[in-house]
Amino acid sequence: MEHLNRRRFMKSAALAAAALAARRSIAAGDSTAWSSDWAAQSVIDTRRSPFTKLHGVPVRAVTLHDGFWQARRVVNMEKSLPTMHALLEEHGRMNNFRRLMGTSTAKQIGPYYSDSDVYKWAEAASWAEQSDTGLFRADIDAIVKLLEGVQEPNGYLNTYFQDDRKPQRMTDHAQIVGHELYNLGHLMQASVAQYRATGDRRMLDCCMKFVDGFLFPGFGREASKRPIVSGHPEIEMGLIELYRVTGEKRYLDLAGYILEGDSRIPLTPDDIVYLFSGAPFTGRTRLEGHAVRVMYACSGATDYYLETGDAKYLATLTTLWNDLVRAQMYVTGGVGARRRHEAFGDDFELPNLTAYGESCAAIGNMMWNWRMLHATADPRHADVMERALYNGINSGMSLSGTMYCYRNPLAFDPTASGPIRNPWYDTTCCPPNLQRTLAQLPGYFYSTDHDGLYVHMFHNSTLDWKLESGVPVKVEQTTDYPWEGHVRIVVTPREAAKFALRVRVPGWAKTVRMTMNGAEIPGMSAGKYIEQARLWKPGDVVEMELGMEPQMLVADRRVAEDQGKVAVQRGALVYCAESIDQAGNIAPRELRVNADAKFAIKRDKDLLGGVTVLEQTGERLSEKSSADALYTAMSGSSAGVAAVRLIPYYAWANREPAEMAVWLDTAADKS
Numbered sequence: 001m002e003h004l005n006r007r008r009f010m011k012s013a014a015l016a017a018a019a020l021a022a023r024r025s026i027a028a029g030d031s032t033a034w035s036s037d038w039a040a041q042s043v044i045d046t047r048r049s050p051f052t053k054l055h056g057v058p059v060r061a062v063t064l065h066d067g068f069w070q071a072r073r074v075v076n077m078e079k080s081l082p083t084m085h086a087l088l089e090e091h092g093r094m095n096n097f098r099r100l101m102g103t104s105t106a107k108q109i110g111p112y113y114s115d116s117d118v119y120k121w122a123e124a125a126s127w128a129e130q131s132d133t134g135l136f137r138a139d140i141d142a143i144v145k146l147l148e149g150v151q152e153p154n155g156y157l158n159t160y161f162q163d164d165r166k167p168q169r170m171t172d173h174a175q176i177v178g179h180e181l182y183n184l185g186h187l188m189q190a191s192v193a194q195y196r197a198t199g200d201r202r203m204l205d206c207c208m209k210f211v212d213g214f215l216f217p218g219f220g221r222e223a224s225k226r227p228i229v230s231g232h233p234e235i236e237m238g239l240i241e242l243y244r245v246t247g248e249k250r251y252l253d254l255a256g257y258i259l260e261g262d263s264r265i266p267l268t269p270d271d272i273v274y275l276f277s278g279a280p281f282t283g284r285t286r287l288e289g290h291a292v293r294v295m296y297a298c299s300g301a302t303d304y305y306l307e308t309g310d311a312k313y314l315a316t317l318t319t320l321w322n323d324l325v326r327a328q329m330y331v332t333g334g335v336g337a338r339r340r341h342e343a344f345g346d347d348f349e350l351p352n353l354t355a356y357g358e359s360c361a362a363i364g365n366m367m368w369n370w371r372m373l374h375a376t377a378d379p380r381h382a383d384v385m386e387r388a389l390y391n392g393i394n395s396g397m398s399l400s401g402t403m404y405c406y407r408n409p410l411a412f413d414p415t416a417s418g419p420i421r422n423p424w425y426d427t428t429c430c431p432p433n434l435q436r437t438l439a440q441l442p443g444y445f446y447s448t449d450h451d452g453l454y455v456h457m458f459h460n461s462t463l464d465w466k467l468e469s470g471v472p473v474k475v476e477q478t479t480d481y482p483w484e485g486h487v488r489i490v491v492t493p494r495e496a497a498k499f500a501l502r503v504r505v506p507g508w509a510k511t512v513r514m515t516m517n518g519a520e521i522p523g524m525s526a527g528k529y530i531e532q533a534r535l536w537k538p539g540d541v542v543e544m545e546l547g548m549e550p551q552m553l554v555a556d557r558r559v560a561e562d563q564g565k566v567a568v569q570r571g572a573l574v575y576c577a578e579s580i581d582q583a584g585n586i587a588p589r590e591l592r593v594n595a596d597a598k599f600a601i602k603r604d605k606d607l608l609g610g611v612t613v614l615e616q617t618g619e620r621l622s623e624k625s626s627a628d629a630l631y632t633a634m635s636g637s638s639a640g641v642a643a644v645r646l647i648p649y650y651a652w653a654n655r656e657p658a659e660m661a662v663w664l665d666t667a668a669d670k671s
């Protein structure tokens with residue numbers, strides 16, 4: 001009860017602070033280019049982007065009710081964000097700022113990208129503020145004061161390269177390896193999130209001061225200035241969002257220059273692959289190099305296309321996206337096959353046990369596809385987002401909200417590896433990245449366009465927003481997605497209005513039925529937005545029923561690791577086997593599923609926060625792993641039947657250490 005009262009108090013305090021900040025902002029005399037309608041801005045604000053097909057809705061416009069994601073979001077708010085804030089303090093990330101302000105005697109600690117962890121936390125907390133609370137208002141305010149206290153008069157701000165390391169600042173070498181602009185890019189994204197939550201522009205002012213006061217005078221394409229290389233792409237997205245907020249085209253142009261690369265900074269061919277920058281983005285033909293860098297570069301390049309319409313960018317992005325889905329993405333939506341360099345591999349190189357699949361890379365995949373969805377309105381991008389979100393991203397945070405995967409492999413042997421989930425990493429990029437994704441999630445459910453409304457994702461929820469014609473509209477979803485395939489959508493425009501509602505039918509659906517006020521809509525098929533263009537009246541109902549039979553997926557023959565194996569998927573969820581769920585603790589690699597047998601679908605409310613498990617009778621392989629022999633004669637027979645029990649992949653590694661596999665041996669390969 002005390003907790004609730006505190007929350008309520010904090011909420012009213014936050015609202016008052018926001019209103020004050022907004023008034024201050026106006027009093028300071030915004031230029032007309034500023035889009036000061038901060039409360040209407042979405043995760044990426046494309047309302048003025050000439051080449052977007054879609055416009056997002058703000059996070060605050062969608063309220064998630066009880067269900068799959070709301071449970072995760074509550075944990076994020078109540079556990080993940082507070083514990084991560086405490087860990088950032090404990091590991092000296094805030095003292096790095098205080099040291100420079102003279103209020104701490106602690107030494108600089110952590111890698112050169114440590115500031116970005118603070119910024120990402122501030123971004124996550126800011127997105128969370130849109131939906132709730134004000135719980136983090138005081139912590140964010142304290143971070144803003146640190147920024148203001150550390151920023152130099154010329155705008156420079158980076159706790160690693162201030163003070164004794166100042167001579168190393170923005171040298172060619174530091175630009176390649178030092179993450180200065182990466183840190184700034186994350187500060188920009190935090191600033192934009194904070195502005196969109198509260199109208200408070202103090203962090204934005206810090207960013208503009210850095211770019212206008214430090215970067216522009218000394219760096220750029222002009223011969224009189226020093227060149228820039230984006231050693232870890234991120235600044236591109238940040239600059240374009242800064243442009244979207246301020247209307248100042250110089251920020252967009254700077255992003256374009258960075259995406260082109262500047263040959264005055266000499267890079268080796270290996271650097272150009274690894275960094276996925278430093279050479280013209282439009283010269284790229286495949287995904288290669290450091291996976292997170294690649295996803296952020298592609299996201300920034302798509303943002304650039306949305307603003308400029310440069311066809312070369314869209315052509316390149318399309319080529320790269322085809323490489324992603326044809327040859328480089330895991331069935332979980334994870335990317336980055338190689339541990340070495342945390343990198344993409346060759347096409348079809350998708351190992352399971354050694355898969356890297358960094359949480360940040362899966363998040364980057366979702367961010368890129370969100371932008372591609374804006375560019376094309378092609379539902380395949382929403383399908384990839386859903387695959388990554390429910391599986392390769394969602395696996396990154398424990399059910400408790402306090403333990404995180406850095407890698408998200410598709411097979412695991414605890415005797416061969418250390419713990420896969422940890423509360424803290426010295427490179428703690430993934431935890432706050434997961435936190436911001438959950439915090440901003442409601443912003444991914446809907447879009448508008450000039451003549452209607454898109455429904456991309458499904459959850460018990462209420463949208464309270466307006467059509468682009470100006471007509472206010474509410475949309476109520478009732479569903480038990482992703483556990484069940486029924487979705488009821490009640491559409492309530494304030495008054496009857498003609499517009500198109502486009503509901504996404506996920507590409508995985510083998511069967512789908514849809515009704516409009518009870519009447520069957522003909523011509524259903526999966527992987528499409530089903531459009532109903534009509535005069536909508538308050539209370540009109542669309543219902544969708546997706547077939548939820550478990551499916552056994554086989555991989556392209558060129559994925560050597562997956563041959564003779566299947567991955568099981570039900571709806572949006574990819575499943576896996578953990579040894580602790582099998583009778584006798586049998587390792588998944590010693591199991592064989594029966595491709596001809598159906599899975600029983602069982603809801604278990606007490607398991608792993610409430611999951612649906614899949615069960616069938618398979619076989620136990622007779623050729624067991626053994627300490628005695630690497631090779632043995634094939635017996636040709638199985639060691640008898642074995643019950644096979646599968647759980648959703650996202651929920652793995654939440655109990656005692658166990659062997660895990662997504663791809664399971666099968667007796668009858670039906671491909």
Ligand SMILES: [Zn+2]
Nearest residue numbers: 358360429430
């Ligand atoms: Zn990461």
